[in-house]
Amino acid sequence: MNRRPLKIAVVGHTNTGKTSLVRTLTHDREFGEVFDRGGTTRQVTRTALADAEGTLIELYDSPGLENAPELIEWLDRQPGSRHEGPERIRRLFDDRAARELFDHEARVLELLLDVDVALYVIDAREPVLEKYQDELAVLALCARPIVAVLNFTASSESREAEWRDALARVTLHTVIAFDAAVRDPETERRLFEKLKSQLDGFSPVLDEWLAQRWREEDARRRAALHAVAEMLIDCAGLVRTVSDESSGRRGEVRSEIRQAVRRREQACVETLLDLFRFGRETYPDTDLPLADGRWQADAFDPETLRHYGIRTSGYLAAGAGAGAAVDVGTGGLSLGAGTVIGAVLGAGAGLARTAGRNLTDRWRGLERVFVDDATLRLLAARQMELVSALIRRGHGAPGVINPGAGNGFRSGRLPAPLRRARHHPEWSALNGSRQSPSARESAVDALFTILASEIDRPS
């Protein structure tokens, strides 16, 4: 197949978000420098969108256009037919003084003559000023297809309709609203579909790139839910044994469990952030339910439960239900081992305790302490909230999150894989187990399926 890469130039007035758009399209948040200031990008930079077999698309970030009104006057003064656009433009490159005067513009135009299509980025909050129309007129001289990208359309000040109208008047009908800062797969797909409509010859390349994108997105989402499922199984199976009598040791055990859960949850949060390319460094946390990459509210604070609408009072009833289940893993012989039979609240917030695993343990007065159902629900609810926010929102601006994700866990019985994990402390990586039994993997997979159906369910 012909795999000449498609060359796309990202052009526009200064500070309209060209580099942000490139970042979003490459999913590389380290690309270029982005400030809400003009003239951050001063030279053309190429970046490759590649699949395993090589580069599919070459994306060119360009310096912002700043002085189109004067340039258009300069071009008008040049001799020759005004309908020979590219020829006039080339005069600019030959004229040293003009080249220096219109440095940014010359770079952009030179680039434009070399690419297959241009994305003209517009800050939709801006009024349709004459200088922007001048820019479009200058770019049109290059005789390249142009797709207008309306950035910041989510803003309340957006003048999208005004812009669409203005663009139509210069016969620019290929327009797409694309908030550059939002990594929204659906808009990204629409953008590439628009490009396809302009570039018949490149539709195989664009199709391949889209396919690659969805594979990545799909893998990312799967991995995110898998990470959550693993964390939940680990926390559900987490258990510590303590003697009835030693009350001092009991306090120690409690804080040990809480610490282990907090660490495990944080590890999961970091995995999710990494998966969605926020990396470890700073990121705009206003659009995520986190601060500094952490949950601010402690998982073991009753207030947090209330915030998520999880009632602890429902716990005892649910516990009795779970207790009635026979311990399948050990053929019912473990006498409620690790089940919540006779589980008592009062082991401290977020924890529950029960008698030992077997008769010997009971006889020796050993007691098992573990994370209670309400806390598991909380862990599920807020990790799902985060996953949902990460899927739907991108590298910056606000979007719609699905606060209902993970809602199914907040009432009723815990999902079966979690209940099973209660009976199998050996599944939990937090118990210092040296094996990862295949039964654990099946439980993780089953929980994953449940989470996947939760996250797509409208709230």
Next chain:
Amino acid sequence: MACDGRYDGAWFRFRTKRLPGNDRLTIDDWLPAEAVCLNEERQGRRRDDGAAVAIARTTGDGLGRRIAARAGALDGAGAMRTDIARLRRMMRNAGVGLVVVGLIAGALAARGAIAERQVDILLAASALLVVPTLMLLVWAVLMMVGTARSGSPSLAGSILVAGLRWLGPKLLTSPQAADLTLAGGRLMQTGFGRWFLSTLTHGFWLAYGIGALATLALYFSIVQYDLTWGTTLLADETVIALVESLARAPAALGLMPEPDPAWIVAGREGVLEAAGRSAWARFLLAMLVVYGLLPRAVLGIVSAVAARFGARRLTLDTDRPGYLRLAADLAPDRVEAPMGEPPPKDRKTPRRPRPAHSGLPVTVGLELERAVDAWPSDLPGVESRDLGRADDRDSRLAVEQAIENLKKPPAAILAVCSALRTPDAGTARWLDRLGELAGAPVVIVLDEGGRLEERGVALKHRLADWEALAERIGGDCVMLDLDQPDAAAVARLHQLVHGDGERS
């Protein structure tokens, strides 16, 4: 390509697997990667991996290899390598141990089968062959059903994996010993692991067969046995047919002469005559070779070859969260150096002094958000002459014209600009030209700062950019929101226009 690139919303139904050819790993690369991943899944990502990530990014391989390169370059990778060498030694020793155990077990089994001087041939043959054959069937079933998860398609394998888990942490010394052991268990679940365990299994039973064969041969050489057969329930013909069919394969291989019904009948218990003694001994030994040793030897070699092949073709499940999270950081640098010549330096106009005999300052509005009719005739605290708005070519020309027509040069040009606009070269050039036309300094009055703040943008940076622009054209900039004039800003504007005192 299998998928059509359509995203139908139900993403979890959409699954394709790809495996680039340059993503194969050896055991020495695979184990550290897996151990690090297991640890990071539990403890969170290592914070000291900057250098390792940088190294991994430069290898042009697939994600799996880059992940392995990172793990191999992390602090403590050396200790892990030492431990992996230990693990290999442990495995080798375990293999040798299994062979020794197999030899002894085979010898004991054979000795048990011929404990008496009179040996029932069929009984002895089944004692030596039934168990290994059953185990062979179990192995075959497990390999076919696919034990990708349990990873121990045999008793020997299970024992080995359990032994590894028990011994591993005791013999390994690196801080990652526990994770390495766990990773070792996972290694046994890979394609390589299954063939490796198969090799061990077949090796064990091969040793068992050899032990038995040697023992039988030894005893048959130096002790005289009466080898007979008998039946209570079956007809003699049935047994003869059975022996004949069993002997066909060994005979075809030349391990014994063609079975002769007369010779078989001669071995019938009670009929006994010792003539067929050595023929029967050879029959027993040949049975052991053909049904015990041969299949194991062949399968052992096949497994060993497959394991050897698999050992260099290990892959990481890069869709696992612990691995996929690294994809972004490890992605090779696809950004190239900026193209073209470096940007020229900004041109700067020297500061313009206020003209000596000046008239009123003039005001001009640029690309303001506020409506034209809401344009104030006067700026607070400064008496000025309004030249109107300059938002397009015509109005700009009109302003230029008006300035040229002034009788006296204005004290200053007050350019009211919007903080909502990003300062650009076009604006700078035009304001510079105005200053030159008028022979007066330009003072940028930055309006609409409040609206910029409503947008959630830091006013500070925008002001700095406008100040930089003012400086480039030899003028000044003052932030003055005309909706809510700030006394200090008004005072500063007054000072800039009328030059009371020294300019700061």
